[in-house]
Amino acid sequence: MTLSIETPAxxxxxxxxxxxxxTNRFLTIAQIVRGLKKTYxxxxxxxxxxxxxxxxxxxTLIRYMQLAGVLSLFLSVFAMLVLFFEQQLTGIYIFGLSLLCLLISLGISFWEISISVKALRVHLKDLVE
Incomplete structure (x- = not known):
């Protein structure tokens, strides 16, 4: 199996x-927290x-999402560097780790979105009844 240097890119x-x-999600939630703290x-x-x-x-989940996303990007660049030096097998494994980090980031994102939806449903519960 071969992996070209363009694939991680x-x-x-x-x-x-x-x-x-x-980042946009983080900033929005941080602004809401500040407002709620003032109200509290x-x-x-x-x-x-x-x-x-x-x-x-x-x-906290967004911080972990960002960490896994940045790690994914870092490993992609590192895989490109390794592939540039013609270390095919090492490059494939590093790129695989990059994909795994991206998958973890997306999974945590799904978890965070689920929490958000549940919170909105609780908040809107009064309107439905």
């Missing part, structure tokens, strides 16, 4: 877009504290 655009989306400091409502705790979990 294919992940660059996809990984870059995914990391941008993760004024009212000390327990439901706000629960919501902040949920958002904190989501921020």
């Amino acid at each position: 294919l992940l660059f655009s996809a990984t870059s877009l995914i990391l941008l989306a993760y 400091d004024e009212k000390e409502n327990k439901s706000i504290l629960i919501e902040i705790k949920n958002l904190n979990l989501r921020l």
Whole structure:
């Protein structure tokens, strides 16, 4: 089996877009947490504290999503370097690890989205009933 140096480069655009989306999610949630903290400091409502705790979990997951995504990109570049030096088998294994990291990042993303959907359903429950 052979792997060309261009194959790992294919992940660059996809990984870059995914990391941008993760960063946007992080910034949005961080802004919401800041607003909720200010509201909690004024009212000390327990439901706000629960919501902040949920958002904190989501921020942690996004951090791990970003870590796995960056690691995927790093390993892709490293695989290209190894392939440049004609170390075919090593390059294949490193690229495989890169794909695994990307898969982990996407899996954590799915988990974070699931938490987000559940939280929205709880929040909108009053409107449905």
